[in-house]
Amino acid sequence: MDTRTNLCNSDIQKILNELNSKLSANPISKMNYYFNPIEIKDIMTNDSNIFIKLQNISDNMCFYLGLYDRPRLIFIEEESVNSNIKKRIFTCGPNGTIQTYENEHERDFAGLYSGDFQNQLVMVVWKKGYTIINILGILAHEITHHFMKQHNIYQPDERENEIFTDISAIYLGFGHLLYPAYKQITYYKDRATHKRTIGYITPNTILKAISIVCEMKKWNSQEVIDLFDDDSDRFKIFLLLLKYRYKLLKNKLSFYLTRVKSRRQDFKIHKVSLKLENIQDGYEKIKIIMRDTSKFNNKNISKDDGEFLVNLTNDIFSLNTEEIIKVNIGKVKDSKIALREINKEIYNSTEQLEKKINIWLVRLQKIIK
Secondary structure, three states: OOOOEOOOHHHHHHHHHHHHHHOOOOOHHHOOOOOOOHHHHHHHHOOOOHHHHHHHHHHHHHHHOOOOOOOEEEEEEOOOOOOOOOOEEEEEOOOOOEEEEEOOOOOOOOEEEEEOOOOEEEEEEEOOOOOHHHHHHHHHHHHHHHHHHHOOOOOOOHHHHHHHHHHHHHHHHHHHHHHHHOOOEEEEEOOEEEEEOOOOEOHHHHHHHHHHHHHHOOOOHHHHHHOOOOHHHHHHHHHHOHHHHHHHHHHHHHHHHHHHHHHHHHHHHHHHHHHHHHHHHHHHHHHHHHHOHHHHOOOOOOHHHHHHHHHHHHHHHHOHHHHHHHHHHHHHHHHHHHOOOOOHHHHHHHHHHHHHHHHHHHHHHHHHO
């Protein structure tokens, strides 16, 4: 029976919020996810020198997390990777040489972190049924313990602390390593099928946490999906990220529509500004014509034309139309500065001004012709 914890979204979010509040903005991992170094791809196809490669990966994880103190790795083969090699314990001596010891007994743990100041180490155990995928998941969990130790973050209850560490590993960008590693392991021994698991949370919890962290840190959802090698795993995380992807698409569409609206508004403002400039130029032409009284000498001016000229003269002296033009120009400038939409009042007023000035100009041209 699987005794691991299956957390709901709200419980996951609670842990993530607590972790986020306790971490400063300095660790690079706070916004990124872990990219697999070349050693991981190499170790998948070539199981020679596994200990050295795992130590390099462990150091790389620490570098990614911004940790200067890199724990010493102890790699224990309880089930030999290569059947031709005796089960051994691998560790690195003080002078940097690799030391091996015979593996005497079976451990009741898959990984262990010791955070003593003088002797920081990570122990990883290769048990029956494990693959390198499981080992990488264990290593990511233990390096997260190291990270939490350096930042003095922990839970008083041991099991709660382990669950907190698993969720923290996902937050720090190791979720794509934990998920395949935490799947149920099936192996055969003594002509019987056996099953075992590692970790403290279910794979389903891991996927939910990855989707929450993805949105929380604004990760590229497609890049997160591409971190998974198995097609079925990619499809599962794709489904969980649909809501986030829809939200991104909606925001992108909203941004695009806002830009379109802004450009349309800029075009409208520009159009009205040009109209007002033309209106102002037309009005100045009217004033010039009205000042030159010689243009009206010896003209057969009708009664209606006479009334028109009198009203036009009164308008020019009272500054009615000129003031309206200036007010509209000011309002358009204010709209441009404040990025506000031009209201219908300005549109209507500008249209009326344009129509009136054009009528005046045409009529004046006929009178002085």
